[in-house]
Amino acid sequence: FQNTVKSIQNHPGFRNVLSPSGLFSFLPRIRGISLGRSIIADRYAPYEQFGVDIVSSVFAIPTTKPHYFIADATVIKEIMTARIKFPKPISLYKLLLFFGPNIVASERDEWKRYRKVSAPAFTEPNNKLVWDETVHVVKDLFDNVWENRKEVIYEHALDITMPLALFVIGAAGFGRRIGWNDEMVAPPGHKLTFKDTLDIVSRGVLLKAALPTWALYATKRTRAVKIAFEELELYMMDMINSRRSSEKKEDRDDLLTSLLDASEGDFDGFAKLTDRELLGNIFIFLIAGHETTAHTLCFALALLALYQDEQERLYGELMKAFPDGRTPTYEDINKLTYVECVLNETLRMFPPASNIPKFAAEDSSFVTTNAAGEKVVVPVPAGTGLSLHVSALHYNPRYWSEPYAFKPARFLEDWPRDAFIPFSGGVRSCLGRRFAELESLVFLSMLVMQYKFIVKPEPQFANETFEQRKERILKFTQGITLTPVRVPLVFTRRD
Numbered sequence: 068f069q070n071t072v073k074s075i076q077n078h079p080g081f082r083n084v085l086s087p088s089g090l091f092s093f094l095p096r097i098r099g100i101s102l103g104r105s106i107i108a109d110r111y112a113p114y115e116q117f118g119v120d121i122v123s124s125v126f127a128i129p130t131t132k133p134h135y136f137i138a139d140a141t142v143i144k145e146i147m148t149a150r151i152k153f154p155k156p157i158s159l160y161k162l163l164l165f166f167g168p169n170i171v172a173s174e175r176d177e178w179k180r181y182r183k184v185s186a187p188a189f190t191e192p193n194n195k196l197v198w199d200e201t202v203h204v205v206k207d208l209f210d211n212v213w214e215n216r217k218e219v220i221y222e223h224a225l226d227i228t229m230p231l232a233l234f235v236i237g238a239a240g241f242g243r244r245i246g247w248n249d250e251m252v253a254p255p256g257h258k259l260t261f262k263d264t265l266d267i268v269s270r271g272v273l274l275k276a277a278l279p280t281w282a283l284y285a286t287k288r289t290r291a292v293k294i295a296f297e298e299l300e301l302y303m304m305d306m307i308n309s310r311r312s313s314e315k316k317e318d319r320d321d322l323l324t325s326l327l328d329a330s331e332g333d334f335d336g337f338a339k340l341t342d343r344e345l346l347g348n349i350f351i352f353l354i355a356g357h358e359t360t361a362h363t364l365c366f367a368l369a370l371l372a373l374y375q376d377e378q379e380r381l382y383g384e385l386m387k388a389f390p391d392g393r394t395p396t397y398e399d400i401n402k403l404t405y406v407e408c409v410l411n412e413t414l415r416m417f418p419p420a421s422n423i424p425k426f427a428a429e430d431s432s433f434v435t436t437n438a439a440g441e442k443v444v445v446p447v448p449a450g451t452g453l454s455l456h457v458s459a460l461h462y463n464p465r466y467w468s469e470p471y472a473f474k475p476a477r478f479l480e481d482w483p484r485d486a487f488i489p490f491s492g493g494v495r496s497c498l499g500r501r502f503a504e505l506e507s508l509v510f511l512s513m514l515v516m517q518y519k520f521i522v523k524p525e526p527q528f529a530n531e532t533f534e535q536r537k538e539r540i541l542k543f544t545q546g547i548t549l550t551p552v553r554v555p556l557v558f559t560r561r562d
């Protein structure tokens with residue numbers, strides 16, 4: 068412990084007896100004993116406490132390398148751009164390897180191959196497909212689920228955004244179009260619908276990773292998770308087999324086509340994908356493309372419901388751009404500036420991936436600034452763990468004025484590009500960024516143009532202040548991504 072502290076020249080930060088991961092990860096924060104799990108949720112507070120934008124963490128049991136949490140934009144950029152010097156600690160991504168190796172949980176040549184195979188699926192033709200499929204899914208929701216009723220009530224906005232994101236990734240990624248009213252019962256040969264399967268898998272990933280297979284038989288919940296993982300494998304095999312056996316090779320611009328092509332022949336000199344790699348990557352795209360977007364959209368609805376003036380401003384901007392109220396098309400993308408501001412501000416305040424782990428592959432050092440504005444050199448021994456603390460960066464007052472305020476218009480001004488990394492950055496940045504942005508822009512525009520929404524009035528909360536309501540509605544837990552707890556909303560048709 069003393070040696071580790073010495074190796075980082077006692078750089079300010081947390082000193083504890085027990086490691087915050089592994090065996091002791093369930094412990095709360097106890098000063099000097101354990102860090103607890105909440106430092107990521109604390110946003111900028113730890114940096115304020117230690118007066119510097121890089122904070123260290125050293126613990127005695129088990130003895131390991133030091134760790135830095137980082138909220139300095141320049142240092143984060145340096146790390147994200149030097150992939151070889153600061154790679155991903157892929158052992159932390161083991162929980163994403165259930166079905167096989169994949170693009171998120173890999174490094175070096177393996178990663179390069181998966182990226183090369185997948186990237187062609189995220190170009191212009193797919194962008195348009197994402198747009199059109201999202202329009203289709205939202206129209207289906209309004210016409211066939213909400214049936215154009217004057218008022219619609221939801222106990223949790225995630226019940227809208229989770230299926231929405233699933234249907235869009237299903238259709239635009241894998242050619243699997245599902246209607247909101249389809250699949251009320253499992254299709255022949257399955258125990259669960261595709262929607263329920265992915266829902267249970269998304270929520271159960273951490274549980275599945277934590278428990279050995281035999282323990283999954285223990286309770287109703289763990290059995291459901293086990294069945295859902297088996298079902299997902301069946302569904303993925305169905306997708307592969309039906310696309311492989313279709314007589315007419317469809318000329319589709321989706322992800323499944325790219326992955327299948329790469330599993331059938333050499334791709335640009337890279338070896339073809341094995342079946343396990345194929346499954347691993349399909350799984351990762353379903354997960355990556357589903358929960359992140361769904362949670363973001365849920366937070367966006369929560370914020371717009373709380374800040375009615377912002378919702379009205381957004382409505383006004385949309386009606387100015389589309390006075391006849393028509394649905395925006397892909398060619399209208401440049402008219403959606405304010406929707407983009409709302410989306411960015413949501414991602415700033417609630418980045419689904421609040422922590423991006425890396426480590427130092429060799430000895431190096433960072434230069435940061437302390438609260439007094441002085442330069443501080445931070446030693447980084449090889450093996451040091453690094454947390455790119457996205458939510459701290461996004462609330463760092465050095466870059467963002469009034470970071471706790473919801474102010475989408477800040478993105479109309481000259482904003483600090485390097486201090487905004489919801490999709491990570493550099494070569495390992497999110498491959499689905501445009502996919503997620505387009506889907507979000509379509510959904511938010513169509514919704515706000517047709518419906519006004521408020522937080523559902525409930526008698527037990529009749530006397531709460533705005534601050535209390537904000538706290539209740541914006542409450543989140545930390546799963547694989549930041550998860551909104553409960554966002555009850557009432558939607559009223561505008562005409």
Ligand code: HEM
Pocket residue numbers: 170171182236240352355356357359360363418419420423424489490491494495496497498499500502503
């Ligand atoms: C709001 C929505 C989304 C957010 C905030 C987001 C965020 C991120 C972040 C932070 C990473 C880096 C993770 C890491 O280094 O461990 C990442 C990687 C990735 N994302 Fe997303 N993502 C979103 C949506 C999507 C969608 C819709 C897809 C696919 C359809 C997708 C596919 C991927 C892939 C394949 C990677 C791995 C890239 C690589 O390692 O080369 N994401 N995403």
